[in-house]
Amino acid sequence: GGRGDRRGLRASVLRRSANSPGPGSPGSPSKPGLPFAPAHFGAVVNDPDSAAERVADIRRRLVRATFDDVARALRQRHRLLFASALASRLCLKDGTLDARQWAAFTRPAEEARERGVAAAREVAQRDAGRDGYSCPRWLPLASWQAVCALAAEFAVFADLVPAIGDPLAAVDSAAPAADGDDGGDLGNAAALGAEDASAAHLSGAGAGLREGESDGGASSDGDDSNAWRRVFDSPAPHAEALPRGWAEAIATFADPGSGRGDSAEAADWAARRVSVSTTVLRLLLMRALRPDVCPTLVTQLVRDTLGDHFAAPPPQSLEDAFRASEPYTPIVLLLTPGADPSAQLAEWAGAQGGKHLHAVSLGQGAGPRASALVESALSQGTWALLQNCHLAATFMPALERIVERLPEMAGPGFRLWLTSAPTAVLPAAVLRASVKMATEPPAGLRANLRALWAGASDREFEGAADEPALRRLRYGLSLLHATVLERRRFGALGWNVPYAFSAADFEVSARQLRLMTDAFAAAGAPSPAKAPGGEPVSRARARFGQA
Numbered sequence: 001g002g003r004g005d006r007r008g009l010r011a012s013v014l015r016r017s018a019n020s021p022g023p024g025s026p027g028s029p030s031k032p033g034l035p036f037a038p039a040h041f042g043a044v045v046n047d048p049d050s051a052a053e054r055v056a057d058i059r060r061r062l063v064r065a066t067f068d069d070v071a072r073a074l075r076q077r078h079r080l081l082f083a084s085a086l087a088s089r090l091c092l093k094d095g096t097l098d099a100r101q102w103a104a105f106t107r108p109a110e111e112a113r114e115r116g117v118a119a120a121r122e123v124a125q126r127d128a129g130r131d132g133y134s135c136p137r138w139l140p141l142a143s144w145q146a147v148c149a150l151a152a153e154f155a156v157f158a159d160l161v162p163a164i165g166d167p168l169a170a171v172d173s174a175a176p177a178a179d180g181d182d183g184g185d186l187g188n189a190a191a192l193g194a195e196d197a198s199a200a201h202l203s204g205a206g207a208g209l210r211e212g213e214s215d216g217g218a219s220s221d222g223d224d225s226n227a228w229r230r231v232f233d234s235p236a237p238h239a240e241a242l243p244r245g246w247a248e249a250i251a252t253f254a255d256p257g258s259g260r261g262d263s264a265e266a267a268d269w270a271a272r273r274v275s276v277s278t279t280v281l282r283l284l285l286m287r288a289l290r291p292d293v294c295p296t297l298v299t300q301l302v303r304d305t306l307g308d309h310f311a312a313p314p315p316q317s318l319e320d321a322f323r324a325s326e327p328y329t330p331i332v333l334l335l336t337p338g339a340d341p342s343a344q345l346a347e348w349a350g351a352q353g354g355k356h357l358h359a360v361s362l363g364q365g366a367g368p369r370a371s372a373l374v375e376s377a378l379s380q381g382t383w384a385l386l387q388n389c390h391l392a393a394t395f396m397p398a399l400e401r402i403v404e405r406l407p408e409m410a411g412p413g414f415r416l417w418l419t420s421a422p423t424a425v426l427p428a429a430v431l432r433a434s435v436k437m438a439t440e441p442p443a444g445l446r447a448n449l450r451a452l453w454a455g456a457s458d459r460e461f462e463g464a465a466d467e468p469a470l471r472r473l474r475y476g477l478s479l480l481h482a483t484v485l486e487r488r489r490f491g492a493l494g495w496n497v498p499y500a501f502s503a504a505d506f507e508v509s510a511r512q513l514r515l516m517t518d519a520f521a522a523a524g525a526p527s528p529a530k531a532p533g534g535e536p537v538s539r540a541r542a543r544f545g546q547a
Contacts, residue, residue: 073436116145133165146288156253362392381413390423448482465521
């Protein structure tokens, strides 16, 4: 409704709250009135600053809750994509992100390539009013085409082509064309199709120049071209200072003026717009020159707009999924190769006040046993785990009916856990009603180490004969396990004999470590954490080898 409708609603609420006695007051009706003072409610509603702060706080909480709920079900490599989509949508909504710039960055690769080929062909044409430019030898042709398209689309990058490219006149003077030729292979490369252009560029100019090798021809601004080549060759081009004047030009282009008055709110909005626009313009530039560093800049954009939690979300745990659920909410654990949360779930369930977890592995003929298990768990208020739902397509209609009954049947202590690989057999109704969590080995040494150490509860160290030594050794074991997991990424170079190095292997080794530490302490022997060599370390190696 309009502003008058909102004022009428507010006045109606205030009148009702004023006329309703509080709970426990004399003459209070059977249904108590509003549990807050009318004066306080009126102060909150009528104070614009307080209302704005509350709306902003609600917005922040809603965005974070949405991100956590969706990111919990995504694999690690997809979370940045979702975070960037969320950040861009919010920035487009509040006007801090230019829609044209973001559309250019997210343009499909095939369309971007076609635009690049057309723009490079246009740049290569010489007329009476301008010189044509060709791809320099140190730059891949695909990057040159992207640079030409960028210069044609955004005025701030209009001078990028003469700053980077080789003028065709210089190329012609260095390598005269034959009669009837249109400027040699380099001059024609941009005007050819993609495959022919690549061949012409490589045959006429070579794949690139070694450090210190001469071009054999002049360039349109040698200093600028060399400066851009340093950016291109840098291991971290996104962190390199741009050549002379370019950083200032991008900052000026990104600052259109607030357009919202001179208030503090307008100044804050203008500062955020400049920051976001500057990052996106550098994203466009790096997508053309060095697309491999775009994820780093996208992470920076997410961090600047939403915060660190969205740019590098902490590893999800079973406890997080449990807290997000209700007794009538199924919890679906999405499996990936190398990750099986069943053992971790059984151990964690035992730590939750002696909760009983009963499991059934689904497959051929396991449907009746699974139904009986869920019914038993519902009546006793325990946890039920149905494993490998993707292998029991015939049981899925029965599972859907079970989930539909949970709001009426589930007691406070009940939980239904489901494990499944990504599949189409899980009913949509089950997925909509459930809390979903992807389980996968963390990517990277640091993420692996964080996940392993986060899973080490204080209960595992309680009662240890030498707790400080056990904690140090447990950290060393976590680092070792994270290292062997990371080496799997390199295939046969990492491990010539493939092995899963599963969570079960780590848990067995951790238990062996606890037994060994207690045994050393009981025998009065030096702790393996304190002995740099000798018999204790040898025994530790033997125990891990046997495990």
